[in-house]
Amino acid sequence: MKKCGNCGSKELSKRNQKGKIFPWRDYPAVQLIADVMFMECHQCNNVVLSVSDHQKLDEVIVKSIQYATSSLIGMILLKSKCTQVELSIHAGVSKEYLSEIKSGRKQPSFQMFTLLKILAFGKDAFSISDPKYELIDKIDEYEAG
Ligand SMILES: [Zn+2]
Numbered sequence: 001m002k003k004c005g006n007c008g009s010k011e012l013s014k015r016n017q018k019g020k021i022f023p024w025r026d027y028p029a030v031q032l033i034a035d036v037m038f039m040e041c042h043q044c045n046n047v048v049l050s051v052s053d054h055q056k057l058d059e060v061i062v063k064s065i066q067y068a069t070s071s072l073i074g075m076i077l078l079k080s081k082c083t084q085v086e087l088s089i090h091a092g093v094s095k096e097y098l099s100e101i102k103s104g105r106k107q108p109s110f111q112m113f114t115l116l117k118i119l120a121f122g123k124d125a126f127s128i129s130d131p132k133y134e135l136i137d138k139i140d141e142y143e144a145g
Contacts, residue, residue, distance in 0.1 A: 004041035011042040066104035080126040
């Protein structure tokens with residue numbers, strides 16, 4: 001009989017984890033894109049994973065990061081009317097690396113993922129991330145009020 005490692009309750013049942021958030025490697029949080037059933041505690045909602053569950057969770061997390069990364073890059077290219085090469089210059093990464101994370105051959109670092117989120121959803125983020133952005137002028141303007 002399995003029991004919850006957190007509260008000791010034996011009231012566990014399989015529940016779909018789609019949409020829930022799990023930590024993974026250097027990611028503090030990844031939202032799951034696909035259906036995956038894991039045992040969950042009724043008392044404290046703790047998820048109890050078996051060895052094979054860990055593997056399944058890993059696969060869904062990789063798929064979720066791939067989906068989000070590819071979507072974010074697509075959004076940035078469309079919104080900022082830029083090329084993948086231009087985006088790689090703004091992000092300070094090689095165009096090969098950008099292409100690898102877009103196609104899902106590699107998972108981006110959490111920092112890279114966060115940068116893509118900001119570039120995709122931040123209003124002026126793409127122009128600010130231009131390496132030629134006149135930063136000192138903008139700081140002076142800011143400090144002058
Ligand atoms: Zn519990």
